[in-house]
Amino acid sequence: MSVEFSKNSLSKVAEIISHYPAGKQKSALLPLLHLAQEEFGGWLDVPVMDYVATLLQIEPIEVYEVASFYSMYNLQPVGKYMFEVCQTGPCMLNGSENIIEYIKEKLNIGVGETTPDGMFTLKTVECLGACGYAPMMQLGKHYREHLTKEKVDAIIEECRAKAN
Amino acid sequence: MGRKLLLDKAHVENIRTYDVYRREGGYRSVEKALKSMSPDAIVEEVKKSGLRGRGGAGFPTGMKWTFIAKPEGVPRHLVVNADESEPGTFKDRYLMEFIPHLLIEGMIVSSFALGSNVSYIYIRGEYAWIVDILEQAIAEAKQNGFLGKNILGTGFDCEIYVQRGAGAYICGEETALIESLEGKRGNPRIKPPFPAIKGAWERPTVVNNVETIAAVVPIINEGGDEYAKIGIGKSTGTKLISACGNINKPGVYEIDMTISVEEFIFSDDWCGGIKNGKRLKACIPGGSSVPILPANLLLTTAKGEKRLMNYESLSDGGFATGSMMGSGGFIVLDEDQCVVRNTYSLARFYRHESCGQCSPCREGTGWMEKILWKIETGNGKISDIDLLWDIQRKIEGNTICPLGDAAAWPVAAAIRHFRDEFEWHVLNADECLNKNYGLAHYADPIAVPQTV
Ligand SMILES: Cc1cc2nc3c(=O)[nH]c(=O)nc-3n(C[C@H](O)[C@H](O)[C@H](O)COP(=O)(O)O)c2cc1C
């Protein structure tokens, strides 16, 4: 498979690299992996990581070790919509466990699993800095806060409607 | 309610835009600093202000700035720590989201003071939409001559770039943050050398919290001495507190560090009391890493004085009977909450976030999580409680970075103050699955422990 960024992304790549001292282009690795994940289907396949290594003139292993360290990089395919529900202390005090159970039941999947139609992935995450608005989850670029069962229902509907 | 220095204007309509921010007096500190002050004079004002780092450790900012090395011909950098991942903490997010120009303004002045021509904001990857807000603010500041080349005709050049992390609490630790900024795994470095000598790309680097850098704006506008008049003792100025847990009004509050903990929790000006009419059981007052305190020790110190919301008072009594201000993440537990379960949840967090470089932290956090789960689910033994105590003792102080301590302290404090609740779980294995131990610590204040 041949992997290549769009023209638009390639100009972003050049811009990002220019933020760091000359010869330190490896510093652009985290931003480039974010960009790659967005552009190539929500996860980082090996050819994608190799491509990023080429762009930055570093060894592929340098990319793999970083991609596997940070929790936001997906090394396996994920659903179109990923529910990342916070389970840490402050969210737990406000009922995150019930929300996670409810989503499991509603989507009929376990934590870390994707629905057979490839629509939804459920993931638990640790504190996302929204503890005062608990329980919460991340959905794409934004947070969904003060979750209730009704809100979860509405979010699922919203995703389904968007996908159609 | 006390004075607000940071969030005063946060809810003026459209304050996110340069025009409104400027109209409300924004960027005055840049004009003053760049046109009429030397870098050393700025550092001097910050020293006089008594400002302490708002990221958690509370180290005096002015003093930290004097440590930066100035080798000839080597660029220096300011890096703002916007990683904000300590459970209970969401104040930097609030500041950046509502009044982004305040951070940019503080960064320009601080960059000038430190001699940084390229400064960075390292922001946790999940705050993706805030990156857009910050980049917009940076672009506007640049259009208006406050960033870029020859700022306000003073000859000072400065660029600010935002870099997103990618989900790793450890990248809030300053040397891990620098590694991450360099495109590596977030493994903390062994110190020395300190970042002020060799930081990002081996260049002298100062890492400061978002709130710390924002506080430089009122310090320069009003003068360090005026700033130091607010607050008490070595807790000068204002502090952002992010309050959460079982309270009526969770949110971000700016306090002047003279109010009591009791007032903060129960007054309608602040948290508005405990949710659902319940009683206060315990509180973790400064982010998940600091010791949990039972209600009685939270509201009054062991000496019987009212505890105040500031650095000295929150740590009064040391770890035996006190806690810490930390990052200002204020987590309140009501009478129905289970300390064992809460401690388990935090232990899981630290196990997940350990970078794995040091065996005591890597192995110890995993052990603590497993044992706490056993106790919480009614499969624990009394000896497990002692084992937990032993493990946390062996982690503390034996690791490269303070995450090890941060993982050990919550467990130690939970056992220190709520040992009977752990024992109750062991002795009531069936009951503990659906019921928590309950109220005892509030109803019957426990005796103050003699030793740590
Ligand atoms: C595990 C760990 C996580 C940390 N996370 C943060 C953080 O998210 N934000 C922050 O400002 N400081 C954090 N710190 C503290 C930083 O290492 C550093 O002391 C701080 O950014 C210095 O800024 P200040 O002096 O302005 O507080 C963390 C420290 C440790 C050990």
Ligand code: SF4
């Ligand atoms: S204490 Fe833990 S997080 Fe810190 S360097 Fe050691 S293993 Fe990594």
Ligand code: FES
């Ligand atoms: S604990 Fe869930 S957002 Fe902080």
